[in-house]
């Protein structure tokens with residue numbers, strides 16, 4: 001039985017992950033974490049999952065919760081995830097990180113902290129998006145230089161980071177396939193007389209509103225035709241099931257940073 005603790009247990013994803021753990025075989029919920037001072041600390045973790053009481057109370061004790069698990073699933077925010085990664089490394093536990101919005105410096109720090117424990121960091125845990133990552137590289141290579149690439153993503157009004165981690169990864173995949181440096185060619189902003197589109201740029205556009213779970217479209221726009229590759233998430237449940245699948249995988253993995261391409265055998 002793999003013992004899983006969930007950080008961000010009172011959040012939108014935290015509740016769905018707890019529900020996914022309860023419906024999965026071979027895993028059990030060993031702990032649930034929130035930040036000190038959160039109003040749900042001390043309450044049963046099952047309530048946010050819509051399960052009623054399940055006998056696991058939400059704690060704010062990071063060290064004790066990590067010590068009591070085999071793997072921590074963390075869907076919070078980059079700075080919180082880095083702290084959690086540090087504590088998991090201290091106690092030699094695995095961690096699955098779904099948080100998005102990491103800076104390049106934070107990603108490098110995560111890789112350093114992951115030298116002694118297996119870590120999964122993935123901006124999107126769904127099978128569909130991960131298949132998109134794989135085919136995007138092929139589509140970009142086949143279409144080559146004659147097609148302009150633009151990426152548009154849409155999420156709920158409460159999302160804090162922009163563009164989404166998934167959109168950034170899509171941009172990175174396309175840029176790599178075309179031999180470009182994503183950090184140099186990503187264009188996040190067009191306003192006023194901003195000039196003609198440059199050949200290499202990848203436009204990154206963001207929509208925020210209401211309860212959109214998550215939508216991503218990559219446009220390959222040529223002269224006289226275009227391809228649009230779209231993924232639409234209908235619920236958060238495939239992210240949460242993906243994170244439980246990742247937790248089962250990572251407890252037997254070698255130290256280092258892995259992602260869902262590894263878990264799903266897509267690499």
Ligand SMILES: NC(=O)C1=CN([C@@H]2O[C@H](COP(=O)(O)OP(=O)(O)OC[C@H]3O[C@@H](n4cnc5c(N)ncnc54)[C@H](OP(=O)(O)O)[C@@H]3O)[C@@H](O)[C@H]2O)C=CC1
Nearest residue numbers: 008010011012013034035075076098099100123124125239
């Ligand atoms: N990889 C993937 O497949 C997916 C990734 N995500 C990403 O997951 C992250 C969370 O998303 P979502 O669930 O919607 O966000 P929420 O804001 O609903 O949940 C985050 C939770 O983490 C809590 N939190 C903040 N600080 C700490 C701390 N120090 N210790 C423990 N808990 C803490 C928050 O508390 P408080 O509200 O008080 O700050 C909140 O309850 C985002 O980065 C999002 O982009 C989302 C969906 C899928």
Ligand SMILES: O=C(O)C1=N[C@H](C(=O)O)C[C@H](O)C1
Nearest residue numbers: 100123124159164165166214
């Ligand atoms: O914050 C969200 O909700 C989501 N975030 C992830 C991202 O930033 O890519 C994944 C998913 O689209 C939902």
